[in-house]
Amino acid sequence: MTFSRADFPADFLFGVATSAYQIEGHGAGGAGRTHWDDFAAAPGNVAHAEDGRRACDHYHRWEEDLDFVRDAGFDSYRFSASWARVMPEGRGTVNAEGLDFYDRLVDGMLARGLKPALTLYHWELPSALQDLGGWRNRDIAGWFADYAEVLLGRIGDRVWSTAPVNEPWCVAWLSHFLGHHAPGLRDIRAAARAMHHVLLAHGAAVESARGLGVGNLGAVCNFEHAIPADGSEASAAATRRHDALINRWFVSALFNRQYPEEALDGIAPHLPSGWEKDLDRIAQPLDWFGINYYTRKLVAAAPGPWPGLSEVEGPLPRTRMGWEIHPEGLSDILLRIHEGYTRGLPLIVTENGMAAADRVQAGEVQDPDRIAYLEGHLAAVQRAIAQGVPVRGYHVWSLLDNFEWAFGYDQRFGLVHVDFQNLQRTPKASYHALARALAR
Known part of the structure; x- marks a missing residue:
């Protein structure tokens, strides 16, 4: 790495992120069935018919995994x-058993000098709630608030930060309209x-958390840098619709108490009656806002029903997921969110x-492309800070190679390689490079 801690503000936090179902091993510790277990059980939904039953067995190996976080010099662990x-x-x-596990996990972070950054929900909905309609059912707000109260009642006194939902676009649109993730619906x-x-x-979970006296509450949304695939007005309009759905729908509600018109054009007829009355509850005051960023998208108009758009392959180098590498998009997103929505609220790159x-x-994992990727995006963060954006932290996705949802175990995002046969962990070159850069 060509940067060091000294190149960032003194209070800037460097962290690493994971999620429960992707690493814990959901078959252990009395966990209930989730709609990801159900989705993975249907042929063709997940590569190689894999699931999260064992994953990285973090449930039993969490101490070793937290040692990796500490030994690399990270400040926070987003779990x-x-x-x-x-x-x-x-x-x-x-x-x-579940509450005891998270109790031990948080205490283990604190014992290693790490700030525990909690996300309440990273996509594994209990199957019993999916049977009742899941995210289609308005009652889920109350169920989720009750869950937040139970968990935060146990560990809320020790977590550094809390966000209710990771990437609501993936929870809602990717999973209920595009059908790529559980529950796999294609239904407007x-x-x-x-x-x-x-x-x-x-909003309901934030209310529950504040009622318990839990502070440092935020939200985490994913963003893409979207640009038209060509110079036509049709592609420009399609890009605005795409941008409204993935980039503006959630942040507009959270901070501006409104939904973007380009998305309402197609969604409004299907929203629940009286949805406008919920916007004040949704827009709870927050202490920080998290941004997940991976790629840019070239968007073109497409025939067929609304939203009438398609993604076009661009010319930039790509990751193994097929995502274009475009660090400049992160600078643009950070500046755009700061100026248009959060207006001075601390921002954190959460993934x-x-x-x-x-x-x-030979006992090593060389990943020079990942080193270059991380360097490029950290440079983008530095550019945003230089433009006055209050970016306070950056989290790498991910600590471990893990269950990458519909891709099974094929896609490796980790700083630490996991052999999914024997579960042996091997820190990659990117892990060691970050450890040197973050050394105090």
Whole structure:
């Protein structure tokens, strides 16, 4: 790495991120069934018919994994809890083993000098709640608030920060309209309701957290730098629709108490009656805002029903996921969110990273492309800071190679390689490079 800690503000936090279902091993510790277990059980949904039953077995190996975070010199560890591990049916009975696990995990972070950055929900909905309609059901806001109260009642006194939902666009649109993630629906009405209810659940969870005296609350959304694929007005209009759906829908509601018109054109007829009355509850005051950024998208108009758009392959180098590498987009997104929405609220890059075809050779994993990727995006953060954007931290996705949802275990995002046969961990060259750069 060509940068060091000294190149960033003295209070800037460097961290690494994971999520519960992707690493813990959901078959252990009394966790309930989730809609990801159900989705993975249907042929063709997940590569190689894989699931998160064992994953990285972080449930049993968490001490070793937290040692990796500490030894690299990171300041914070962004982790998530599984709703179904805490409350196997999503409501009612609490799994004592699950609460004990997160209790130990948080204490383990603190013992290693790490700031615990909690996400309440990173996509594993209890199956019993999916049976009741899941994110299509307005009652989910209350169920989620109850879960937040149970978990934060146990660990809220020790976490450094809390965000209710990771990437609500993925929870709602990717999973209910595009059908790529659990529950795998392709239904505009389901998607519209999920787009609204996930925000309502966010607001309800923030209320629960503040009622318990938990502070440093934020939200985490994913963003793409979207540009037209050509100079036509049709592609420009399609890009505005894409931008409204992925980049503006959630942040507009959280900070401006409104939804963008380009998205409402297609979604409004399918929203629940009286949705406008929920916007004040959704727009709870926050202490920080998190931005997940990976790529840019070239967008063109496409025939067919609304939203009438398609993604076009661009000329830039790509990660193994097929995502273009475009660090400049991160600078643009940070500045845009600061000026148009958060207006001085601290911003944190909560996820940024790349998948590569990493292999262990002679006991080492060389991943120069990842080193270059991280350097480029950290330079983009520096440019945003120089323009007055209050960026306070940066988290690499991810600590470990893990269960990458519909891609199974094929896509490796980790700083630490995991052999999914014997679960041996091997820090990659990028891990060692970051450790040198972050040394105090």
